[in-house]
Amino acid sequence: MSGWMRRRWWVAAIAGAVLATGLVAVTWPASAAATRYEAENATISQGVVEANHLNVGYQCAGIISEVGARVSNHQVGDRVVAIAPDGANAERVAASARTVWHVPKDMDLTLAACIPVAFATAHEALFALGELARGQNVLVHAGAGGVGLAAVQFAHAAGAFVLTTASSEEKLARLRDFGAGHGINYRTSSFVDEVTKVVGPDGVDLVIDPVGGSTLQHSVLCLKYRGKIVNIGLSGRDETLFNPVPLWGRNGALIGLGAPIALTHEYPRAYDVIARCIQRVRRGDLSVVIDRRFALADAAKAHAYIEERTAFGRVVLLPRG
Numbered sequence: 602m603s604g605w606m607r608r609r610w611w612v613a614a615i616a617g618a619v620l621a622t623g624l625v626a627v628t629w630p631a632s633a634a635a636t637r638y639e640a641e642n643a644t645i646s647q648g649v650v651e652a653n654h655l656n657v658g659y660q661c662a663g664i665i666s667e668v669g670a671r672v673s674n675h676q677v678g679d680r681v682v683a684i685a686p687d688g689a690n691a692e693r694v695a696a697s698a699r700t701v702w703h704v705p706k707d708m709d710l711t712l713a714a715c716i717p718v719a720f721a722t723a724h725e726a727l728f729a730l731g732e733l734a735r736g737q738n739v740l741v742h743a744g745a746g747g748v749g750l751a752a753v754q755f756a757h758a759a760g761a762f763v764l765t766t767a768s769s770e771e772k773l774a775r776l777r778d779f780g781a782g783h784g785i786n787y788r789t790s791s792f793v794d795e796v797t798k799v800v801g802p803d804g805v806d807l808v809i810d811p812v813g814g815s816t817l818q819h820s821v822l823c824l825k826y827r828g829k830i831v832n833i834g835l836s837g838r839d840e841t842l843f844n845p846v847p848l849w850g851r852n853g854a855l856i857g858l859g860a861p862i863a864l865t866h867e868y869p870r871a872y873d874v875i876a877r878c879i880q881r882v883r884r885g886d887l888s889v890v891i892d893r894r895f896a897l898a899d900a901a902k903a904h905a906y907i908e909e910r911t912a913f914g915r916v917v918l919l920p921r922g
């Protein structure tokens with residue numbers, strides 16, 4: 602288990618009166634609701650998508666109510682946002698001090714709760730792994746999702762031409778306001794044909810894929826010579842197994858990303874990426890879109906709403922309703 606996910610610490614902190622030394626407790630958090638249940642720990646074996654143990658909703662923002670003895674960079678009363686892998690949909694959450702970021706005084710905590718995972722994932726996928734450069738073309742699947750919206754904005758701001766997919770014309774129309782140069786309704790047209798029509802037969806430099814399955818497979822057909830696909834999720838719950846052969850004809854790359862894993866292997870760079878994302882949102886360079894807020898007591902309704910696929914941006918749970 603990675604260093605920042607020491608489960609014994611989490612359990613002790615939540616169940617006991619004394620906080621473990623490296624932890625902070627965040628009270629009254631606004632938790633960003635979970636997205637899809639298959640999520641990051643999904644593995645595929647023999648054609649079956651299996652979800653490993655995963656807590657849905659693992660980032661939150663609130664006020665620090667307690668700090669462990671070894672914590673020096675945060676204090677009681679600080680406004681913070683935290684990644685808490687063992688679950689953050691709660692009134693009080695224990696988080697490692699290493700995965701807690703200060704929230705500026707003038708930033709709404711609910712907005713802050715939506716930043717770390719979505720924005721860090723989009724940033725890592727586009728730049729750390731995808732090496733996106735000004736003037737390149739990028740296809741962002743599921744542009745209306747939390748990660749997708751962040752990716753569309755980052756890529757546009759970096760001077761790339763952004764193509765994006767979504768399941769409705771309404772979502773695509775809104776995505777244009779966030780920097781999408783071309784929207785593709787994958788329910789009514791083939792995204793491979795559309796990409797070819799827009800950027801030509803050479804294809805795109807980069808594909809960001811949170812969907813997996815046949816979407817991932819067909820994405821190879823949109824790829825330029827030596828282009829890259831960064832897969833971050835399996836939202837489609839499609840069990841199609843990936844066939845690498847079409848990649849050979851392009852010398853293309855398929856890269857898997859687990860954004861929080863960078864906090865284990867590349868701390869403090871990965872920590873700093875999230876701190877900068879918070880500042881960029883504060884300055885108004887990037888936007889967090891909150892589609893709906895639900896009371897924590899209505900968490901089941903929030904998840905049912907997400908499953909409807911009408912949300913544009915984030916759905917947030919508020920412990921105080």
Ligand SMILES: NC(=O)c1ccc[n+]([C@@H]2O[C@H](COP(=O)([O-])OP(=O)(O)OC[C@H]3O[C@@H](n4cnc5c(N)ncnc54)[C@H](OP(=O)(O)O)[C@@H]3O)[C@@H](O)[C@H]2O)c1
Nearest residue numbers: 636640743746747748767768811834835836837858859860
């Ligand atoms: N690897 C990582 O580090 C990492 C980090 C964060 C998230 N993720 C994963 O990335 C994916 C997206 O996360 P998110 O936070 O952006 O989720 P989200 O806000 O719920 O968005 C998911 C999007 O997927 C699209 N989608 C496409 N096919 C779908 C299907 N069959 N069922 C449901 N939705 C479908 C939906 O848009 P349309 O209806 O318009 O298609 C929806 O907007 C999730 O799988 C999540 O687990 C991975």
